[in-house]
Amino acid sequence: MNQQLSSKRNFDPMRKSLNTLGSSVAAIILALVICGVLLLATGKDPLAAYGKILETGLTGEKLLEMLKRATPLIFSAIAVAIGFKMNLFNIGVEGQYLFAALISAEMGTHVSLPAPLHVLFILVVAMVSGAAWASIAALLKIHRGINEVISTIMLNYIALSFIQWIFETFFRDDSDGGLNVKTTEIVPSGRMPDLVHDRLNGMFIVALLVAFLYWVIVFRSRFGFQLRASGLNPIAARTAGIPANQMILFALLLSGAVAGLVAMPSVIGDVYAYGPSSTPTQFGFAGITVALLGRNHPFGIIIAAMLFGFLDSTSAVLQLSEIPSSIVKVIQAIIVLVVVIVNEASSRRYNRKIAEQAALLPKSLDVSR
Amino acid sequence: MTQTKNFKLFVLISAALAIVSTVRLWTNQDALTSSDTIGTALRLTVPILLAGMAGLWAERCGVLNIGIEGMMIFGTWFGAWGAWQFGPWVGLLFAILGGMFGGLVHAVATVRFNIDQVISGVVINLFAYFGVRYLSELVYVGKPGGGISQSPPQKWALPKFNLPILSGGEVAGWKSPDFLGWLESQRWFVLGDLGGISRGLTHSISWATVIAVIVVPVSAWVLWRTRFGLRLRSSGESPVAAESLGVKVNRLRYYGLLISGGLAGLAGGTLSIVASSYYRQGQTAGRGFIGLATMIFGNWRPSGVLTGAMLFGYAEGIKLVASDSITALFLLIASMSGVFLLYAIISRKRSQLLVTLCAFVLSAIAYRTIDTVPESLTQSLPYVVTLIVLATANQRLRPPAMAGVPFRPGEPH
Incomplete structure (x- = not known):
């Protein structure tokens, strides 16, 4: 990936990050203009729609909802970003987190522990089962050389039917005569307390913590250095003695572990059970978009997740004012596409500029190759 | 050389038929080769086959296409809309155009702007999923039978045909005999199976199915027997070498992706026009990814894609019928x-x-x-x-x- 390469040749970090910020903001504005044209073409007033989004989104109530909606996105995006940092494309977050949700929701009902330990136990089970599902893709890649893009797509669908089968045959709560399409409810000691009653769950703090740990592990540790090095230049990394297969395994396990937390705001913060219709889906793919928008940086991911959470939180109100609420999702998809294109274009321009500068340097200082 | 090859193939097929027939008589499961099963399997094969061919065209020209699912979604929506407004044939055309739009977005993103091909595919899937939902809210809500996740039912259906004399049906008011149906009902060893299979392949076949099946030999011919195909494949195998010989690699990748998108759109169109008579949200149900799987299973070759699609279609069909x-x-x-x-x-x-x-x-x-x-x-x-x-x-x-x-x-x- 070019933009990562460019950070190696970086001369001025401050200018680089300003450049990044500037191009991201420009891309978002461009995306909004494209969506405006789309709205106009379909006979809706874009200014009214955007006005409505801002007006309803900026109330205190909606801002809390924004944080609530951002929580799973942060987990999912970080799971994807860990893979990206190693040049691995983990499309399987969807399957990993649903599998983890089912297993942890069920395991959580089989233990009795004091409150904080019980919550911790469920979180650990979720992370382990998410990592376990991701390990299939890792092993297939290491031992059989199967591209993780293909295997994780396949594993998503396998996970869906496998989960459905386990749920219907073993884990479904039959106490209600079959009315309850959920696992048995987790007792109060295993529930994550709310930060603001019924508005924001404590999992938001966990998400921020995970983002911080992601920063420490991937950007500030020896392991993280090896991970990023293997992603940037696998051959150089192997020459430097970094075990390639081990890095693939660790990266996907770590990614799967974080993915396991995606559904936790629902499982231990809201519904207190797993259910095919009550556990939210589609967060795996949303996570990819958030990670792209946040450029795999923890701070960027949090901001991007909040932006998407903000847009999501306004969709219900849009519906009332006769603007189809799905426009919010369309805006998100267009934002990501434009941001990725603009990033690619700007990093290419930046690289070319650096290469030109390097060409002017004496040969011994040539950093461009 | 070819004679022995043909002979081998003949022996293989007859051996397979004999085994199938034995198993059918042994277990008394006539559904294994009944014309019902085969017909259903054929209907289910078509979208998978087209999706697989879409993947094949894209990868042969050098671009991964994870966005087949999204292009199929465009196909289902625009196909259903066209069929609802103007009739099924125009519907199929709109389905192709809808898919090509997705292919064009993919081409612009990956070929013109060089962004990661997997990323572009994933975003196209999301964009298509929510984009058609937005369009449904604009167009279908409030129409009789329509809604946010469903289009109004279409008034016309594509004509179907039977092979006269062999598999029944009517030709200009004359009721044709159903020879294969009769053969099937006799349940004879091997002959009964042959009757069931061939009746399934010839009885009440939609013209869209015929088009889909023709896509396979046509693709194989274009890709392996024409200059255009050679150049297109060379830009997937070795773009640098191709460029040095004056092949316009990126232009060919545009063509490849447009064809890929069109095929994916047609696959979607067969779902919303032929397999049912309305658009429904989630109609594609991951068939784009099954198509991708079929392409891998078929080793990036048209005949392999056909085999894989038939295999998966048969498994799905027999599950539905019996x-x-x-x-x-x-x-x-x-x-x-x-x-x-x-x-x-x-x-x-x-x-x-x-x-x-x-x-x-x-x-x-x-x-x-x-x-x-x-x-x-x-x-x-x-x-x-x-x-x-x-x-x-x-x-x-x-x-x-x-x-x-x-x-x-x-x-x-």
Whole structure:
């Protein structure tokens, strides 16, 4: 990936990050203009729609909802970003987190522990089962050389039917005569307390913590250095003695572990059970978009997740004012596409500029190759 | 040379037929080769086949297409809209155009702007999913029978045809005899199966099915027998070499992706126009990814894609028509692998022996012990099969060498 390469040749970090910020903001504005044209073409007033989004989104109530909606996105995006940092494309977050949700929701009902330990136990089970599902893709890649893009797509669908089968045959709560399409409810000691009653769950703090740990592990540790090095230049990394297969395994396990937390705001913060219709889906793919928008940086991911959470939180109100609420999702998809294109274009321009500068340097200082 | 090859093929097919027929008579599961099953299987094969061909065209020109699912979604929506407004043929045309729009977005993003091909595909899937939802809210809500997740039903259906004399139906008011149907109902060894299979393939066939099947030989001919096809494949195998010979690699990738998108759109169109008479949200149900799996399973070749699509279509079809015959399927697999096992023993191929022995023992155990296979597990069959194929035959698979690698003309490599 070019933009990562460019950070190696970086001369001025401050200018680089300003450049990044500037191009991201420009891309978002461009995306909004494209969506405006789309709205106009379909006979809706874009200014009214955007006005409505801002007006309803900026109330205190909606801002809390924004944080609530951002929580799973942060987990999912970080799971994807860990893979990206190693040049691995983990499309399987969807399957990993649903599998983890089912297993942890069920395991959580089989233990009795004091409150904080019980919550911790469920979180650990979720992370382990998410990592376990991701390990299939890792092993297939290491031992059989199967591209993780293909295997994780396949594993998503396998996970869906496998989960459905386990749920219907073993884990479904039959106490209600079959009315309850959920696992048995987790007792109060295993529930994550709310930060603001019924508005924001404590999992938001966990998400921020995970983002911080992601920063420490991937950007500030020896392991993280090896991970990023293997992603940037696998051959150089192997020459430097970094075990390639081990890095693939660790990266996907770590990614799967974080993915396991995606559904936790629902499982231990809201519904207190797993259910095919009550556990939210589609967060795996949303996570990819958030990670792209946040450029795999923890701070960027949090901001991007909040932006998407903000847009999501306004969709219900849009519906009332006769603007189809799905426009919010369309805006998100267009934002990501434009941001990725603009990033690619700007990093290419930046690289070319650096290469030109390097060409002017004496040969011994040539950093461009 | 070709004579012995044809003879071998003939022996193989008759042996397979004999085994199928024996299993059918043994287990009394006529559904294994009934014209009902085959007809349903054919209908289910079509969208998978077209999606697989869409993937093939994209990868042959050097671009991964994860966005087939999204292009299919465009196809279902625009196809249903066109069919609802102007009739089924225009509907199919709109389906193709809708898919091509998706292909064009993919091409602009990956070829013009060089962004990661997987990323572009994933975003197109999301964009299509929510984009058509937005359009549904604008167009379908409030119409009779329509809603946010569903289009109003279409008034016309595509005409279907039967092969006169052989498989019944009516020709200009004259009721044609149904010879194959009669043959099938006799349940004779091999002949009954032949009757069932050929009647399934010729009885009340939609013209869209014919188009889909024709796509396979036409694609094979264009890709392997024309100058355009050679250049297109060369830009997937070695774009640098192709460029040095004056091939416009990026322009060919545009063409490849437009064709790919069009085929994916047609696949979607067959779902919303032929297989049903309205658009429904989630109609594609992951078939784009099954198509991708089929492409891998078929080793990036049209005939392989056809085989894979028929296999998955048959598995899905038999599940729909007679779900209890799935146990007979285990016996079928057991006897097939038994034959291969014998062959492996005779020709002393050790690696083959191990694989077939495993398959034989596993399917035999499955036949003896399993009575019903849960619906939820059979759904994942294509994906499991693809992973197994990838894991065991990875050495023999040969994808286009440079598929997935962006190409920038004129830059050093």
